[in-house]
Amino acid sequence: MDQDEMNRALWQKIREADQQSLFDLYDAVYFHLVRFGLKIIPQDEVVKDAIMALFFKIWDNRKKLSEVSNVKSYLFTALKRALLDKVANDEKVSKAIKEYSFEKERGEELAYEEIIIIAQEDELLRNKLSLAIKQLTPKQGELIRLKFYEGLSYEEVALQTSQSIKTAYNTIYNAITTLRAHLK
């Protein structure tokens, strides 16, 4: 059974009021949802709260849930909607959004580098990170994103970028050394 089928099965069991399936679905989609959410609002607490609220909502609605063919994209849509509602209703957040991506079309995804910089609460650290990131080569930046943000294994990173695992590891290691030197 692939992950999509598994999610569909869990969804069905949630409709039958099985709470464990809700937690299992949470396990399966948590990181996907966080990453997706951060691209809309790069504030981890806001995103995590929204995900939690989403799961409460699913549970409360379990009797009225309809069948869903792609659970993950259904959840993505629901999360996006919740986050955009939050933007519209939360002055603080909407101010942050204005500050950081005023020109951006609402709904357009942020780039990885923007997300990790904005996600830093501490301004000093944010500035340092912004400078440190600029020291990386595009290749290094891409590999760091795949490894740390997308959460791929070294094997998957190597496969996706057509190089050996060892080269991928070394590239990332060197990038980390550069970042640390500039973050001190």
Added chain:
Amino acid sequence: MEYNSFLPEDFICDESFQNFCLGAVQKDVQFWQRWIAQNPQKKNDVEQAMQIVRMLNANQGSLLEQKSILKDTFIRRESFRKKVFDTPNAKAELERQPIVSIKRKYFLAAAAACAALFILAGAYWLQKDLSEKGNEKEVAGKGVYQSGLQPRNTIILSDGSLVTLAKNSSIKLGENFSSGKRELTLYGEAYFDIKHDSTSPFRVHTSRMELVVLGTVFSVRDFTDSSSSEALLISGRLRVTSKRDSKYMVVLKPNESVVITDKENKEVAQPKAMEPIFVAATDTAGNKRNLGWIHNRLSIDDEPLSEIAQKLQEWYGIQITFADESVKNYRYSGIFESETVVQALQALQLSYPFKFTSTPQQIIITK
């Protein structure tokens, strides 16, 4: 793998370390929690590494932590609902509670309802947020039990007494504890339920106090980095003596507490009477908060024993296993507020009997 020679870069690039930071793989989380506890000299490097991993993943957070918050909140929400809707009319109300449709405008109402419930649980969350909960207990040496970052960790001593450690606390048993000399040293905060034995007093040492007890329930807080210690008695009798000067001695009665500060003179204040301390988790007023970490509400509604055991395990921080499969399906309901884990199990036994035995860090349920 020789982690001891690792630089922060090595930790950052280590896949298992990354899994630990994300709370994504239980095995890695347990491994690193233990490794960090055992290698305090690498604490600084590890913290630097964790900071960078979090930075690069944009604070995605820990799956384990987030899920345990989600689960805890579900439990709290259920007990909150019971409390609020505990009249026949309200029950009907609950049956047809406003179900949020997929339409957007209703979602905000649902979100607001959630927010209110979150605040009720706030005091507990604050503690939770700072902790990285692991199911594994750290045993640092013979007779030493530590809670580490777990919010609660319950240990059953060989004489049948129960100790529940708060976060960042530990106890060290005296050398002859198992042969009948009931003596231990506490670092931090703990809740004690001592088995009565008139022939053998139970002694607790802290940095500032010595406590002598006969069968009793009490709680002690004595963090070396704070400037005072406190003992709070719930039932029985408790004699408290200052370590600095043994003529400062007081015998506490139930619901009295004593504070010893580092300040000169008046080391032992007169015990001041306290209000009854069995309070609901939502009550955060002043001195009642002292036991908040242990007296939260755990509610069970027609659930099989296997699930209840799971909840009790997470709640009290002690491993609960089954030696008999058939017992797992017994179903119970109930609300636990101030019980110890043993009292909770005894209460369940009354409605549908089963047996249980215990070792210091484990309870085994049989038919």
